[in-house]
Amino acid sequence: MGAKDWMLFYTEGDVRPVLQAAPPLDRAATRSLVERLYPGHRLxxxxxxxxxRxxxxxxxYVYAACFPGLSIVCTGDVALDRPSTLDxxxxDEAKGRTLYLHAxxxxxxxxxxxxxxxxxxxWRSLSLSPDHGVQENIGPPFAFEAPYWAGEHPVEPDEDEDPYPLPFHPLELAEDVLREWFGFVQEGQAYADDPDLYRVPLAGFLVAAV
Incomplete structure (x- = not known):
């Protein structure tokens, strides 16, 4: 698996239909969003x-987008070992909306x-890797997590490898999280009616403190 991401989704409803529609980017609202998140910075x-991509x-760098009912922010500032410590x-930007973090x-x-x-x-926060184990585990697991914790997705090591230190591969669960929350995957099993992520634009910004 060669996927990596660090992103926030602010939602007022289902994400998948918005992405499938690929609405035009609200450029002014997107810049205002990034300005609010990075006060005292030059964009x-x-x-x-x-x-x-x-x-x-x-x-x-920050890549972001505002669409009707959905805002997306991609930034390394949310790549946190303990997501519950999100700044x-x-x-505050959620303002009553559901906020999802995926990294x-x-x-x-x-x-x-x-x-x-x-x-x-x-509501739920999880962070884990084979090198550091489970670094955060807050709230009840989602139903789609259950097979992983029940041992139904074990990692079979090669003959010359030590046993994998976790009951499942984190990136396999990561793809299921993407599917359940947003209706797409990066390297998992894609479906014919998945949103075309190349048609979902993100405005790019170089963000520097002044």
Missing amino acids: TEVEDGTLA NTNPADG RRFL MHSVVDWLAFAVWTGDGRV
Whole structure:
């Protein structure tokens, strides 16, 4: 698996239909969103990206989009080993909406995800990797997690490898989280009616402190 991302989704309803519709990007609202999240910073617009290619921007870059009923922010500032410590400014931006965090990195088999209710309460947060184990596990697991914790997705090591230190591969669960929450995957089993992530634009910004 070669996928990695660090992103927030602020939602007022189902994400999948919005992405399937691929509505035009509200550029003014998107810039205002990034300005609110990065006060005291200078924003320099860079070339637009897409949800297919720019979910893991390098440090100093932010890719974001505002659509009807959905806002997306991709930034390394949310790649947290303990998602529940997400900076308050990102939580305050939800303003009654459900907030989802999804982050993963294939090089280290790391997954972190979390969801906050409209009143800002952490409903579920999980972070784990084979090197560091379970670093955070808050709230009741979602139903789609149950087979993983029940041992139904074991990692079979090669003959010369030690047993995998977790009961499942984090990136396998990571793809199921994407499917359940947003209706797409990066490297999992795609379906013919999945949103075309190349048609979902993200505005790019270089963000620098002043």
